[in-house]
Amino acid sequence: MRALISVSDKTGIVELAKEFVSLGIEIISTGGTYSKLKEAGVKAIEISELTGFPECLDGRVKTLHPIVHAGLLAMRSKPEHMKQLEELKIETIDIVVVNLYPFKATILKDGVKREEAVENIDIGGPTMLRSAAKNYQDVAVIVDPRDYETVLAELKSDGKVSLDTKFYLMQKVFMHTSNYDTMIADYLKKERKDEAFPETLTMTFEKVQDMRYGENPHQSAAFYREIGKKKGSIVDAVQLNGKELSFNNINDTNGALELLKEFTEPTVVACKHGNPCGVGSADSILKAWTKAYTADKTSIFGGIVVVNREVTKDMAKEMKKIFLEVIVAPSYEKEALEILQSKKNVRVLQLEDISIPQPSSAYDLKKVNGGLIVQTIDSKLLPENSEIKVVTKIEPTKEQMEDLMFAWKMVKFVKSNGIAMAKNKQSIGIGPGQVNRVWAASQSVEHAKELIGAQATNGAVLASDAFFPFDDCVEVAHQAGITAIIQPGGSVRDEDSIKKCDDYGIAMIFTGMRHFKH
Template identity: 70%
Template sequence: MKRALISVSDKTGVVEFAKQISELGFEIISTGGTAKAIMDAGIKVIGISEITGFPECLDGRVKTLHPNIHAGLLAIRSNPEHMKQLKELNVDTIDLVVVNLYPFKQTILKDNVELEEAIENIDIGGPTMIRAAAKNYQDVAVIVDPKDYDKVIEELKAKGEVSKETKFYLASKVFEHTASYDTLIANYLRKQRGAEDFPETLSLTFEKVQDMRYGENPHQKAAFYKEIGKNTGCLSSAIQLHGKELSFNNINDTNGALELLKEFDEPTVVACKHANPCGVGSADNIYDAYMSAYKADPVSIFGGIVVANREIDERTAEEMNKIFIEIIVAPSYTEKALEILKQKKNLRILQLDHISVKQPKGSYDLKKVAGGLLVQEVDNVLLPEEELKVVTKRQPTEKEMEDLLFAWKVVKYAKSNGIAIAKDKQSLGIGPGQVNRIWACKQAIEHCIEQIGEEALKGAALASDAFFPFSDCVEAAAKAGITAIIQPGGSVRDQESIDACDQYGIAMIFTGMRHFRH
C-alpha cells in the first residue's frame, strides 16, 4: 500500500484531497490539526507518533524529525542497498508528501507582532520534509501548493501514479517555496536587528501579481511582481475599479508619477508620459490642480497618466473625460465622478488609499544590469538638512522661493539631465533626459513658449537636477525672463554661473544635493 504524509497550515481543499487519495488506496499519515480535520471527515489517519515510535514534544516543535520519516522519504527505490536497509530497519517508504509551512508571512504582516511570535512561526520540520521529498522526486511526489491537488489526483486516477515530469515540476516548486520562505525570515530578522549595511549576499522575494501580455515591446515576455509586506501607498496595493488590465509600461510610468506626487501635501495633480512628468499643478482644490497640470502641457498629457492626491469629484471627472487618458489614480472618487469616467471603456481607473505615503527608510532601489544588480537606497530625501545657500547678491523673494521649491520637486523626478521651470504652483516646462544640460534647459524654455506662451516665463523659477558645468544655462534663463534658479552647485565653474546670475539680477540657491535619475 502506498503512503501519503499530510501536514498543512493552509487547509484549503486538503480534506477533499485526503478523501480522494484514500479512495485510491493510499494510507494517510498526519499530524496535529491536519489529522483532526481529516479524521473529522471520517477518513482513517495514522498519527505521526505511530510511525516514529516517539511522542510529539516541545510544544510540537519536534514531530517529524525522525529517521522513520526521512529514511522513508529519501530511500531510492531503484537502489537495492537502500531498500535492503529499510527492510532491516523496519521502515516503510512514503510516496506522497503534502505539506505547506507555518504561516510566517501572515504572522509578520500582522500589526504589532512580537519577535517571539514570529520566531515560533518559523517552520523546521516542514521544510526538512519537503526538501527531502523533492530531492528524491523520482520516487516521491511532493505538494506545497493546494492548486496542484487536482493535477495529482487526475494523474493518479488516469495512470495509478504521478508522472516523473509532474514530480519534477512539483519538486522545483518546493525549492522556490523554501527559498522564498527563508528569504522572508532572513530579511525580517535583518530588519529586527536594525541592519543598514548591504548584505554580502542579497536575497529578495516577490509574489507574482499578474502575467502580462508583453513587456516594454510586444516581442518581450513580462510579469508583474509585488514585494511581500505592507505596501502602503504603492501601486501594487491599488484597487482597479475600471478598464483593461495594466501593461508593463503602464505600471512603470504610473510608478514614476506616484513618486513625484508624494512630494506634495496640498491638492496636486501629476501628469506623466514615459515615466517623465509632463504637467504638474497644485491648488486649493483638485479641480484647479488638474486644470493647472493640464494647461502646463495639453499635448503631452494626451494618452498619459494622471495621478491625484485628493478625491476626484464630478467637475474634475468631466474635464478629464474631454481628452484621452490611459490611467487615473486617486485615493477616492465620488459616485458621480466614477459614473462619468466609466463612460470611457478602456480608461484604467485605480483607487489607492494612503496615496501620499512614501517608501519607508531602508527601502531598496534596484537596477538590473547584464550579469549583476545595482542596489541603492531609495532617494526619499528632497533637500539636505543643512540650510540652503544663496550664492548670489540678490536674495530670492518669498514668492520665488515657493516657485523654486516646486520646481525642485518636479526636477527630482525628471530623467537626467533634467531641467524644470515653474511658477504659481504650476510646471511651465520640463526638459528631461538630455545628453547635455543646455539642451535640457533650452527644451524646457521652448516647451513653455510653445504650450503656454513666452510671457509665462517672466519671473519664473528654474531647477536643475545637477550642477551647471558652464554659465550657458544661466544665459538662456536670463534671456527667457527667469528670475530665480535652484541647483546643487559643486562645479569647478560655479563662480561663472554665479557671476552671470549677478549680472542679470537672478537669485540663485545651491542645495548641495543632486538628484540624478537614470
C-alpha cells in the first residue's frame, strides 16, 4: 500500500506519516512536506524519484505526471487497467493526503497584491484530489486533518479504509475544491470590478455553527459566514455573555444593525421580529436609550437592542430591568458589562466596527422555490445629486426636517407597507407590513397613542416607504396632529395628497426614492 502526502497545512502530518510507516505503508511526498518528514526521521520517497522528472518552474510542476495520475485513476477491478500499469511499470497509489495552497489566507491579508494571490492558486493539489476522489472505490483521499484519526482507526482494525468512509472522503474533496475554486472566481470578479450579475453565480460560505432549530422548532438550521473581512457585521461580533445565538436572534440583530448604521449621533435601535420597535437619538447614549425604550415599552420585551456608543454603567442598570434577547455595542464600561453579565441568558455581543456599512455592491439574496433572486443592497438613503423637494406651500422647519430625516431612516427598514412617525428624534409609532398603506398609517397612530399617550402624535412627523396612492394617509395624519410628511412621491394622484396637505397646513417633501422592504 502506498500513500502520497503533499500538504500546505502540516498539522499532525508527521504523526500521521509515522503511523503509516508502522502499518507498512510506503510514503511518497513533495517539496516542503518531504523536507519536514525527512527532518522528523520519517522514511519517504521524493516525488521526482518516483516520476524520474525534477520539480520545476519554482515548484509549479511537481505531481502533474502520468505516473502519479495513472497510479491514482487506475480501477483495480478492471484487468485492462491493471495490465496497462504493469506494461508501463506504474504502481498504484492507495491513499492521498493533500491540502491546498493557502489562497484564502493570502487574500485576507492587508494590502495583498494580485500577483501574490494568483501565485497561491494551487494547480497540482486540486488535480490530485479530483483524480483520487473520482476513483474513490480504490483510493482513500484525505483533505481535512480532522479525518486522519478516522482513516487510521480503520487501517489499524481492518487493514483497509471502508467503502463508506471513502465515499464520505470523496464528497469532502469535491466540496473542498468547489469552495476553493469559488473563492478564486469571487476574488477575480472583485478585482475586475465589473459584471455585478454574471451569467452563472457561484457563492461559497463557511459554517459558523449548527443551530438548535430555525425560525420554528421543527426546522433545522445552521449559520454560515461569507469568506472575507466583514467588518461591522454580526459574523464579526464577539459574544461576551449568554446563550448561543438562535436563527431568529441573528436575523433580527442583522436588521437592527443595518438601521443603526444610518445614524452618526448617539443612537439606540430596538428591534422585534425584523422590525424596529423603538429608535432614539440624543446627545448621550443614556438619553438615546430612554427614548428608544419609552417609544414602546411593550414590544421591546424580548427584543434586540443595538447601540452605536459604549454602554455605560447607568445605561446597563436600566437595560437590566427588562428582558432583552440580544445587546450589541462597540464596547462596554467594565461595570456595565458586569451588570449585564449578571443576567446569564442575555446575549451580550461586542462589535467594535459597528458603524461600518456594507459595500454598496453587496448582494441581498432571497431564495424562491427552484431559484434565487439577487439584488444589490438598498445602500442609499436619498438619490445622488438630487435635493429633496418641498411640494407644499408650507415648508418644514429646521426641527421638523431633522425629525423627517430621522423618520426616513427608520422607515427604510420597516417592512412594507411601512409607516414610521417620529418626534424629537424618537420613534413614536411604527406601522409595518400592512397590505395597504392607510392601514399602516392608522396602525402607527393607534400604537403611538396606546403606548405613549393620547397626545403622542401631536406635532410629530410621518414617513412612508413608498408614495401615497390616495390622499387617505394625509387624512389619517391630519387627524393625528402630524405636522410634516416625507414620502417618495411619484403617484398619478400626488396632487390630491399635496392639496390636502395644503388644506391642513401640513408640510410635505418628496424624496424621489422609495424603500420597499418585503
